Amino acid sequence: MMVQNKQSTRSGARDRISPGKEGSRVFVTGAGGIAGVNFVRALKASPMGYWVGGSDYNTYYIELPELDSRHHTPRHDAPEFVRTVVKFAKADGAEFIHPQPSAEALVLSRAREDLPAPVLLPSPDVMETGQDKLLTRERLERESVPVARTFALKELGDVDDAFSSMEPPLWVRARHGAGGRLSLPCSSKDEALHWLGLWTGRGTPLQEFIVQEYLPGRNIAMDTLWRHGKLVTSYCRERIEYPFKHISPSGITGTPSVARTVKDGRINEVGERSVKAIDSRPEGAYSIDIKEDSKGRPCVTEGDAGKFHTTMPLWGYVAVRHFGLPWYSNLADLYVRMGLGDEPPDGVPEHDLLPAGYYMIRNIDSGVLLWREDGWKEKVLY
Numbered sequence: 001m002m003v004q005n006k007q008s009t010r011s012g013a014r015d016r017i018s019p020g021k022e023g024s025r026v027f028v029t030g031a032g033g034i035a036g037v038n039f040v041r042a043l044k045a046s047p048m049g050y051w052v053g054g055s056d057y058n059t060y061y062i063e064l065p066e067l068d069s070r071h072h073t074p075r076h077d078a079p080e081f082v083r084t085v086v087k088f089a090k091a092d093g094a095e096f097i098h099p100q101p102s103a104e105a106l107v108l109s110r111a112r113e114d115l116p117a118p119v120l121l122p123s124p125d126v127m128e129t130g131q132d133k134l135l136t137r138e139r140l141e142r143e144s145v146p147v148a149r150t151f152a153l154k155e156l157g158d159v160d161d162a163f164s165s166m167e168p169p170l171w172v173r174a175r176h177g178a179g180g181r182l183s184l185p186c187s188s189k190d191e192a193l194h195w196l197g198l199w200t201g202r203g204t205p206l207q208e209f210i211v212q213e214y215l216p217g218r219n220i221a222m223d224t225l226w227r228h229g230k231l232v233t234s235y236c237r238e239r240i241e242y243p244f245k246h247i248s249p250s251g252i253t254g255t256p257s258v259a260r261t262v263k264d265g266r267i268n269e270v271g272e273r274s275v276k277a278i279d280s281r282p283e284g285a286y287s288i289d290i291k292e293d294s295k296g297r298p299c300v301t302e303g304d305a306g307k308f309h310t311t312m313p314l315w316g317y318v319a320v321r322h323f324g325l326p327w328y329s330n331l332a333d334l335y336v337r338m339g340l341g342d343e344p345p346d347g348v349p350e351h352d353l354l355p356a357g358y359y360m361i362r363n364i365d366s367g368v369l370l371w372r373e374d375g376w377k378e379k380v381l382y
Contacts, residue, residue: 024340027094027117028054029073029085029108030101032061034255035310039100040065042313042332045321050336053092055085076104082111090116096339102131102178105306120284120339122305130278130286130305134175134210143277146270146299148291149213153206156193162211163189171212172196174204180252185214215299217292220262222271223312225331225338226282231272232344233328235353237261237315243363255310257363263356267298274300285335287312308332311360314368318380319354322370329353 026043030036031054043050044066053069056062062070071088074081085108089097094117099105106128109121121127129135137147148171151162162170172192173183182199186192192211200206224234241258245251271288279286287309289302312331319329328334328348338344359371360380368381 023049023051024336025051025053025093025095026336027085027089027092027097028052028065028067029097029099029104030056031065031067031070032056032058032063033101035308035313036100037065038311038314038317039098039308039332040067042317042330043336045317046330046333046336047327048333048337051092053088053094055088076101076107081107082114086114086116096120096336098336098339100308102127102304102307106131109306118339120335122279122283122286126279126305130303130307132175133173133302136278136300136303137210140274140277140300140303143273145274145277146297148215148293148299148301151211153196153209153211156196156206159189159192159196159211163192166213169214171214173210173212174208175210176208179254180248180250182209183250183252185250212301213293215291215293215301217294217296220264220267220290220292220298221259221309222267222288222290223309223315223331224271224275224286224288225335225344226275226284226286227338227344228283229281231275231282231350232334232338233331233348233353234268234271234351235261235315236264236267236271237311237354237360240359258359258361259311260359261315261354261356263352264298265351268351270298270300274303275305278303278305284339285312285331308335311362314380315354315360318360318370322378322380323355325354 028040031040040052043052051068054067055071055073057073057075069092073084097115097117097119099108109127110124112119134152137150140147149166151158169185169187172186172195174181184195219239220236222236225232237259239256239259242253243257244253274288275282275286284306285308287304287307290298291301292298316330316332319325361371362368370380371377
């Protein structure tokens with residue numbers, strides 16, 4: 001199936017493959033996770049013929065991606081993590097390093113001067129802000145970006161203040177982490193205190209939690225690439241269902257099992273403003289989470305700097321293999337070329353890179369399916 005993208009572009013209509021990078025050697029850390037597997041697959045779909053080495057701390061999952069070289073590393077918080085990555089990246093002759101997990105990306109951003117190849121990551125300070133939901137929210141509010149009302153927890157009495165000031169249910173969640181970590185929509189103060197007591201009793205500090213206004217509207221992910229402080233391209237998708245939601249107290253388990261591409265100028269505007277609020281000169285990938293309130297107004301809930309959402313490279317694979325869009329629609333490929341020193345080509349649309357109305361349906365041992373509401377469908381992965 002071929003899809004023609006008629007959206008407005010940066011300038012011109014040039015669709016070229018940048019010279020001199022065929023066969024470049026890329027090293028991907030966290031390559032064994034779902035996002036890492038998707039990233040490697042997307043690179044292998046590029047006409048550039050990348051040689052891809054990778055690492056993961058999980059002995060089993062590192063066998064999953066289509067790598068040319070695979071390595072086992074310690075966790076990102078181990079003292080020897082950076083020097084192990086350096087050793088393997090050197091051995092593989094890496095010309096560019098992409099850390100897929102946010103935790104590994106932050107560690108390698110701090111250590112970039114010690115790495116044998118470049119990374120395309122924001123500064124550590126920007127990444128620390130983006131990985132902290134409270135700091136992100138404070139930064140966005142200062143720049144008048146719409147956000148959910150939020151209470152930081154310093155003592156249990158702050159829970160009373162939250163429920164006295166906002167209508168339940170309220171969203172209790174951790175400041176750090178993905179996949180709905182430690183989150184629960186709570187219908188009463190007592191329920192929130194029980195939830196907090198469970199996790200503080202297991203060693204999580206109370207200060208790690210925030211209580212937020214519950215936003216009942218659409219759940220939108222906006223994936224963006226930036227170069228020299230300017231937006232290169234972006235697209236949006238609505239998360240509709242999560243895998244195994246029936247066994248998660250919050251119903252949130254991270255990456256969606258059903259999502260559909262959407263086009264919405266309001267989302268584009270709010271998402272772009274949020275990145276500029278977090279980073280005055282954005283560079284690389286920025287993943288924005290947006291929820292709509294009861295009146296349909298988009299509010300930014302997360303702004304992770306330096307992160308590829310789990311399915312961001314999978315949508316790129318779909319774009320070139322199934323939609324027939326230009327090579328730059330494979331954002332993993334475009335990002336790596338920028339990391340190797342190329343400038344974005346002319347003709348790349350700043351917004352709405354992908355056509356709207358396509359559902360991606362995925363589940364464990366079930367493959368990946370593209371589907372439209374008119375009944376059309378096409379298998380992506382078996």
